[in-house]
Every structure is written in C-alpha cells, then in structure tokens.
Amino acid sequence: xxxxxxxxxxxxxDPLPDTIPGQDLFSKFDALIAEREALLDSGVRDPFGLVxxxxxxxxxxxxxxxxxxxxxxxxxxxxxxxxxxxDAGKRALxxxxxxxxxxxxxxxxxxxxxxxxxxxxDFYGTEHAMVFSTGYQAxxxxxxxxxxxxxxxxxxxxxxxxxxxxCALGNAQIVRFRHNSVEDLDRRLGRLPxxxxxxxxxxxxxxxxxxxxxxxxxxxxxKKHKAMVVVDEAHGMGFFGxxxxxxxxxxxxxxQVDFVVGTFSKSVGTVGGFIVSNHPKFEVLRLVCRPYxxxxxxPPSVVATAATSIRKLKYAGNKRAHLWENSKRLHLxxxxxxxxxxxxxxxxxxxxxxxxxxxxxxxxxxxxxxxxVYVNMARPPATPAGMYLLRCSLCADHSSEQVGExxxxxxxxxxxxxxxx
Amino acid sequence: MTDREETFAKxxxxxxxxxxxxxxxxxxxxxxxxxxxxxxIVMDFVASVEDEFDILITMNMxxxxxxxxxxxxxxxxxxxxG
Ligand SMILES: Cc1ncc(COP(=O)(O)O)c(C=O)c1O
Numbered sequence: 386x387x388x389x390x391x392x393x394x395x396x397x398x399d400p401l402p403d404t405i406p407g408q409d410l411f412s413k414f415d416a417l418i419a420e421r422e423a424l425l426d427s428g429v430r431d432p433f434g435l436v437x438x439x440x441x442x443x444x445x446x447x448x449x450x451x452x453x454x455x456x457x458x459x460x461x462x463x464x465x466x467x468x469x470x471x472d473a474g475k476r477a478l479x480x481x482x483x484x485x486x487x488x489x490x491x492x493x494x495x496x497x498x499x500x501x502x503x504x505x506x507d508f509y510g511t512e513h514a515m516v517f518s519t520g521y522q523a524x525x526x527x528x529x530x531x532x533x534x535x536x537x538x539x540x541x542x543x544x545x546x547x548x549x550x551x552c553a554l555g556n557a558q559i560v561r562f563r564h565n566s567v568e569d570l571d572r573r574l575g576r577l578p579x580x581x582x583x584x585x586x587x588x589x590x591x592x593x594x595x596x597x598x599x600x601x602x603x604x605x606x607x608k609k610h611k612a613m614v615v616v617d618e619a620h621g622m623g624f625f626g627x628x629x630x631x632x633x634x635x636x637x638x639x640x641q642v643d644f645v646v647g648t649f650s651k652s653v654g655t656v657g658g659f660i661v662s663n664h665p666k667f668e669v670l671r672l673v674c675r676p677y678x679x680x681x682x683x684p685p686s687v688v689a690t691a692a693t694s695i696r697k698l699k700y701a702g703n704k705r706a707h708l709w710e711n712s713k714r715l716h717l718x719x720x721x722x723x724x725x726x727x728x729x730x731x732x733x734x735x736x737x738x739x740x741x742x743x744x745x746x747x748x749x750x751x752x753x754x755x756x757x758v759y760v761n762m763a764r765p766p767a768t769p770a771g772m773y774l775l776r777c778s779l780c781a782d783h784s785s786e787q788v789g790e791x792x793x794x795x796x797x798x799x800x801x802x803x804x805x806x
Numbered sequence: 807m808t809d810r811e812e813t814f815a816k817x818x819x820x821x822x823x824x825x826x827x828x829x830x831x832x833x834x835x836x837x838x839x840x841x842x843x844x845x846x847i848v849m850d851f852v853a854s855v856e857d858e859f860d861i862l863i864t865m866n867m868x869x870x871x872x873x874x875x876x877x878x879x880x881x882x883x884x885x886x887x888g
Contacts, residue, residue, distance in 0.1 A: 537864075542849055552865075559865040563853060576862045771846060 429747045430754070432762040442466055443654075443782045448759065454787055456777045457761035459592075461734050462623045462704055463782030464654030464694040473693040474655075474686040481685035489516075490671060493682030501688040504695040505659055509630055509645060513667040516688065518680050520619055520648030520658030521547040526674035527615060527646060527660055528586070529555035536582040539573060539607075541565065541598070543591050543769045545617065554675075557584075564591070564769065567602045574610035583612035589621030589632030593768050593776070594727035595735030597621075600636035608641055615644040623652025623698050624705055624734055649691045652698060657683050657691055704781035708734055711779045711788050718792035723805040727774070737763075738775040738795075745804060746773040752798035758791055813859075813885075814878045820854050821874075833875025859885055 425431060439447040443463035444455050464470055477497055487493035498516055505514035517523040528551025532538050538557045540548060543564040552559045558581070563569040570585070577583060585607040590597050600616065607614045618631030626634025629652075633642050643664060649657035660670070671677060683691075709731075716731035719738060727737035740746040743764055750762045753775070761776040768774055777791075799805040807815070818831050824847050825831075829840050837843050843851070852863055855877070861884040863871075871877050 560862055561849065561853075561865060569853075572857070573862060576856075576860065766845070769846075 424743070424747065427744075429751050432747055432750050435754075435759070440465075444780050444784075444787060446759070448754065451757060453754065454758050454783075454791060456779070456783075456791055457759055458780070459620070459651040459778050460654060460780050461620075461708060461778065462652040462654065462698060462701060463780045464652065464697070467654070467694065467697065469697065470654065470690045470693045474690040477685040477689035483686070484684045485682045487681060488678055489682045490678050495682075495685055495688070497685045497688040497692065498682060501657075501692040501695075502659075504692040505661055508628070508695050508699055509661040510628075510639075511645075511661040512663045512665075514659060514661045515667070515670060515674075515677065516683065516691075517658040517660070517677055518683055519656060520617075520646065520650060521550075522676040522680065523646050523648075523658035523660050524548050524617065525551040525554055526670070526676040527644060528552050528557075528584075529676070530670060530674045531613075532557035532582065532584050534558075535580065536584065537577055538584050538586060539570065539577075539612065540586040541588065541591075543593065544586060545588065545592070545619070546767075548586055548588075548617065565596065565598055567599055567606055570603060571606045571610075574606065574612060577610070583607075583610065585612045585614050586617070587614065588617040588619070589625065590619075590733040590735065592620050592735060593763060593772075593774065594737050595731075595733045595776070596728050597625075597632050597732045600633050600638055604633075604636070604638040604641050613643040614641065615646060616642050617646045619646070619648045619651060620733060620735065622647050623701070624708055627702075629698050629701060629705060649687075649694075653691050653694045655687050655690045655694065657687060701781075708779060708781040711781070711783050711785075712736065714785075714788050715777060715779060715791065718788075719795055722792070722796050722799060724795065724799060727772075734779045736777045736779070738777070740773045740775065740804065743773055745802065746775060749798055749802050749804055750775055752802055753794060756794040756798055758794045810878060810882055813881050814874075816858060817855060817874065817878055817881065820851065820858060824851055831874055833873065833878070835874040836872050837874070837877075838872070855881065861885060 435448060437446040437448060443460045443465050446453050446455055481495055481497060485493040485495060501516050502514040517526060524547035528538060528548060532555060534556040536557045537560055538552055539560045539562060541564055542561045560573055562573050587598050587600060587603055604614055616633045621631035623629045625632045628634060633639060644660055644662045647659050649655045712731040712734045716726060716736050720726055725739040727739055740749060746762060750760065753760055763774040763776055765771045821831060825841060829835065837848065852868060856863055859881055867880060871880060
C-alpha cells in the first residue's frame, strides 16, 4: 500500500510504510514491535499472551497457578462443560475418529455434520443450514460469493473483521454507513443506482461495546429499498429472543431477514460457524463458497458437541434469565463505582469499561488478573473511535456470589490504579 | 469560479475540522502523507463529503484515491453521473 487515502477495506488496517526492494519484509512492523517491547519493558504482563494452565469450569481457570474468574470468554451460556455435550463429543471421537481429513464437499461430510445442520434448522426454524469450519469463514464465504461486481454490500462501519475481509475477498461495491444509524443507512441506500443487487449487513450485538442494533427499524429501511438482509448473531445467539435465536428474533423481524450468520465459538461452546436461510436456492452456496469448499470440515467430536449444545440452548430459558440478571447487576455495580461504561444500561452480556489510554488499560487489566479476574483488553485498531476498553462478558454460570466478587475486585483495582476515586 | 473550483472549495471546507496542522491544500495534498489521517478520520470525512454532495463514494473507489485532486475529480464525476 502506498499513501492510501482511504485504506482498502478494514478500518483496522491503517497503512504500513512501504518496504523497499531488498529490505527485510518484516521491517514494516518495526513500529509495532517497538511499541510492544516498550510496553512489556514497563514491567506489565502481556495482555495478548495469557495461558490458561487448567480450566476448571466455564467460569474458572488456573492462570499462573492462581484460580481466576473468567469474565472475558464469550462463553455466554456455559455449555463448554455440559455433561451431555461432553458425552456426545466423546462418543463421536470413539465412533468417527479424531478428524475428517477432508472438505465438506468431498469426504468431509459425516452423519454428524448432517445432524448438526438439522439441529440448526430446528433451532432457527429455517429450511436450510450450512456449517462452516468457523464463523469467520461463514462471513468470508457469504460476503465474497453472494454479491458480484455489479452488486452492492452496505455495511455498518463497526462491522466485524470477518465481514470486512469477506468484502475484500469478493468483488462487490462496498458502501459503509455510520454505526447503528438508521437514517444514515436509509440515506445511503437511497443514493444507490437502480441497477445491481443489494445486501445489507447487520450484527445483532456489536462485540466491542456490547451495544445492540435497532434491527426492527434497520430491516424495515433495508426492505423499503429492496435489499436482502444478513444479520450476524455471533453474540446474540443463545441469549436473545424467546428461543434464543438472537436479537433479530427479539426484534420480531425473523420473516424479513434473508440470512443469519452465527458461530459455535460463543454460546454454543465449541468451534465452527454457520449460515441459515429460507432462500429456495440457498443450497447452491455449497458449490460456490470457496471458504466452504477449500478447507477441511470440522472434526466429528466438534459437530457432535455443537449439535447437542444447540438442542439444549433452545430450552435454556432459565439460563437466559440468569445471564440477564448477571449482566444488569455487573453494569449497575460498575456504574455505581464510577466506571465509565460504553452503554448507558446493559444491552447484552458484554459490558465494556472505557479507559483513557493504553497504559492505564494494561495496568488495570493486570491488577484485575492479579486479584483473580480475567477480562478482555481491546485497543485500537480493533475498537471503534480509538477507544481503550476492558471488555467483560458474562456467563449464565457465573453465580451471584461470583458477580459480587467481580464488582469488589473492580473496586479494589480501580482505586489502586486511580481510575475511580 | 468553475464547477471544479467550487467543488474544491467545498471539499476544503470539509477538510478544515480535520486539518489540525493547518496544511495548505492543493490538488497534490495527500490524505495519508500530508494530512496524516488515520482510517477513523478518513471514514468521518468521507461520510461528510458524501452527505454534502449527495453522492456515494464506495470503499472500492476510496481505495484508489490518495490526493485531494483525485477526490475532487471523483466527486465531479459522481455528480455528473447522478
Ligand atoms: C460478529 C462476529 N462475527 C463473526 C465472528 C467469528 O466467529 P468465529 O470465532 O467462529 O470465527 C465473531 C467472533 O470472533 C464475531 O464477533
């Protein structure tokens, strides 16, 4: 990239200096390497190099020999240690082996993949379901395949990297609108030429700040302008809506959303990704989506755990209620302590704490870890508007006592670091 | 003023709030090099240009634009098409 005005696709992708011929290709990363070394030299632990030595439950792990409450895992529904889920995985490992060694379209579709897709169809009430090896690949596949050179993809500026990367992989014309702005979406759709198909890309929950999209209004605007709609429910599945389908279910727009993209790596508690849809021609995507065709399928144990978990999530109403309770309580507790939070009230199970700069954020992150609480640190360019964040994601399995303990530890760390008074 | 000069003047006005160092603006002014903008500023700025002229500058087009002159030309083209 030369002096790209306008960086190609991902806002996270600020231009790097050119490498001159003969130079070490790594030299473009020198500034980043220096910044990282300076940070580590200041004596803090590496926030991006943590190792979980043992995992005791969805909410507890051993880190550096110390029992640590997990508050940054996206394991919203605590399915990772569910006995039925574990059993299903073990059985599949015994019966089908450790891996498929093949693409979904060749030797990589086992009975378990079919059953996993059936579980998704049942969970979402759709005609079709397609399982990918990750949610990242599901977005890559959909964005790059469904919209051609003459078509338009209209996406929220704060879209996940996998959506931007999918656009970069394809040939469509890409238009961005301001984050969660219905008016801006409407205006941009109104300026599109008459020719060309239109796909509006939305997310139920935006994972950096934990805010949700006004899907009822946005889908209405998209349909007014005759666009197809995809909603990424990576952080909404399991938690939102009467059946746990996601924010789009809660918003009452199920019949107008053309595709839902999701992941098994959060509420479902394993790894994998999917698209569900009622479009009559949906199945053709299995032949044309390169991120589906040119990679190996998920291991049998993984699809077996996913299918079992998805079947249980449908009936997890009590867990959903407890997760809401936890989320609202943590939000209120932190707010009352004087922390600045990204949303005025809890909108999802992600509570993002805003901090002034990298140094304070890393020190606060480390103080919490030393007190036995693990949270996610996020910084530019992953965050919108250059924010420094500590992101907490709650789990339905966090006990009320654990939430109390978390709030107390935030208070201690916040005082010690001078973040709150 | 010609149409292009007028467009240039309007775009220059939109640049002002983001031109912290008061760099003099010419057709050759580059956004990343001279104005030292990062991707967040670019996004805000592009949205303001789109709204001012009631046009769409796709990310595909944005990737080709490095200088103020190129942007003004693109705006002119888009207005004439529309
Ligand atoms: C909104 C969104 N979409 C897609 C993904 C990708 O999911 P996966 O971890 O399955 O690749 C994530 C998670 O990282 C996400 O937050």
